[in-house]
């Protein structure tokens with residue numbers, strides 16, 4: 069169902085535990101925070117269930133993040149799901165929300181996040197392990213609070229462009245001085261539909277342009293990788309394969325990026 | 328120091344402490360389980376050494392040692408996968424590793440030679456080709472062609488040419504490429520590329536390991 073933001077928040081008094089897909093508008097997250105709701109980010113692996121349990125609902129050849137969201141939605145006892153299906157997410161999420169709405173006995177509320185107030189991107193530019201920063205960015209979608217004590221920016225030695233991957237292990241190969249670009253940066257900035265920000269990269273540092281296999285962003289990732297003077301395009305499905313790991317390792321090492 | 332390139336079908340070794348020693352080669356299925364080397368690469372390499380260099384890095388280092396050019400494409404066609412690196416202005420510009428769609432390519436070519444009792448040295452490059460993206464799928468094209476009356480040798484040659492063209496496209500369709508791997512010894516395969524090919528032989532990854540052996544040891548990775 070599609071509701072205006074005020075109604076989407078008003079019905080929250082009936083819920084205790086909600087799931088989100090993508091980044092719903094800040095007004096929704098603020099409402100959920102004020103109602104003290106438990107928020108589960110369904111885009112992340114949350115339950116120990118086989119991804120195959122999504123196959124009756126979504127094709128096997130489909131974005132692994134949304135297959136994960138379906139598995140989570142089937143196994144977590146949620147009161148409602150807020151799925152962002154606007155320009156900050158994708159058609160794949162829209163169709164997934166439609167299927168979930170007909171499958172589950174709970175409301176599935178579609179939102180269209182067009183927020184354009186920048187929260188800043190300190191984690192994207194900090195010197196910290198890339199996995200930790202990506203975890204913090206994805207955890208950040210559950211809170212509407214402004215960032216406290218942002219870390220200092222560092223000079224980048226490498227770039228990671230893309231969405232937070234389904235399998236974070238690939239991020240362990242990058243140095244702490246890797247700057248994050250692409251949709252993950254939009255996510256930290258809380259402007260997921262900012263396509264101009266999403267398209268930015270740093271041509272000065274070797275950059276991996278990453279997309280989930282079967283996502284429309286593979287086209288953008290590959291296109292930007294061709295424009296970048298020193299880039300590797302990479303798409304990965306559910307798990308990081310050994311050849312994907314080797315490509316990233318070799319790319320960074322042969323580009324002179326120190327661990 | 329002993330270097331080892333542990334491939335799917337063949338393992339290659341070089342002893343750096345034996346002056347003038349040539350690389351040795353052994354079929355992977357005959358490799359003693361207790362084999363240990365000082366520095367390894369290849370699909371099976373991690374099991375046999377404490378220090379491992381990933382295959383793309385070994386390939387690139389081997390290319391740097393053997394070509395001494397600023398701009399080149401080096402394509403490695405193995406039993407199980409294909410990979411390439413492209414250098415421009417003396418720096419890495421592009422790379423690829425296809426373990427899925429290049430699946431079992433070299434392995435299938437070798438298998439077909441034995442199965443049909445052919446000798447690739449005596450097959451000419453055919454006019455026609457099959458559109459093959461992987462060894463396994465391409466087999467059915469051979470069977471279909473043979474059933475429709477195409478001689479076995481011609482059908483297999485079309486298959487080999489299809490594989491060469493697929494690998495060439497994967498490497499970015501360059502005007503000229505260096506070829507690495509056991510298929511360098513297959514004149515039909517080498518002659519099937521629609522571009523200039525310089526075979527570097529099957530020891531390119533060993534040469535890359537040799538270059539890595541002269542680098543200081545990196546800290547152990549957890």
Ligand code: SF4
Pocket residue numbers: 131132133134157158159160161231280282283284285
């Ligand atoms: S990775 Fe792509 S297809 Fe998957 S949810 Fe994100 S935008 Fe949609």
